[in-house]
Amino acid sequence: MERSVRSVPHGHVEETNPSSGKGTMVYYDTFEDVTDGQLEIAVATAKSRSFAKVVLYPLHEETAKRMWKRSFAPYYKREDRLFDWRSERGLEEAVTVENWEGKRKKYTPIDAALRHIADIYPSPLFLYVSPETANAFASFASFEEWIGKLRLILNDAPTDVHPKLEKFRHRWDIGESS
Numbered sequence: 001m002e003r004s005v006r007s008v009p010h011g012h013v014e015e016t017n018p019s020s021g022k023g024t025m026v027y028y029d030t031f032e033d034v035t036d037g038q039l040e041i042a043v044a045t046a047k048s049r050s051f052a053k054v055v056l057y058p059l060h061e062e063t064a065k066r067m068w069k070r071s072f073a074p075y076y077k078r079e080d081r082l083f084d085w086r087s088e089r090g091l092e093e094a095v096t097v098e099n100w101e102g103k104r105k106k107y108t109p110i111d112a113a114l115r116h117i118a119d120i121y122p123s124p125l126f127l128y129v130s131p132e133t134a135n136a137f138a139s140f141a142s143f144e145e146w147i148g149k150l151r152l153i154l155n156d157a158p159t160d161v162h163p164k165l166e167k168f169r170h171r172w173d174i175g176e177s178s
């Protein structure tokens with residue numbers, strides 16, 4: 001293996017890809033009722049905030065049933081729709097569809113999902129969620145621990161806000177609208 005020697009000024013910091021932005025925006029949702037337009041708004045939000053990575057994280061139906069106490073379409077159908085949407089728009093390089101819950105095929109607590117996301121994707125982490133999901137997340141005991149490690153971007157203005165979510169108002173904001 002050939003080695004080359006380079007001379008650089010003192011204090012030089014190598015930039016791998018200066019135009020790539022930094023951090024990861026994870027769209028954490030069931031994607032049951034999310035329209036193509038809402039997906040495009042999410043990608044536009046990520047682009048306007050210069051995120052390096054956009055991740056769509058569909059929830060397994062068992063996870064969604066426990067969070068919202070209603071039934072959902074099978075995971076594979078919702079996941080296939082996301083893959084189709086991504087390929088139709090030519091966003092294979094820009095958008096990742098995370099299928100970890102599909103591989104687990106069971107209920108995945110939000111703590112486990114967030115640990116997985118934090119281990120795999122570059123930080124800082126931003127969770128792009130609906131107000132309904134944000135309120136559900138705020139109701140969990142581990143919310144205060146996680147809100148210090150990540151920030152939330154709500155896809156719409158909430159009508160009612162969970163008290164813990166209100167307490168950490170400085171850690172979330174509302175994304176772009178149509």
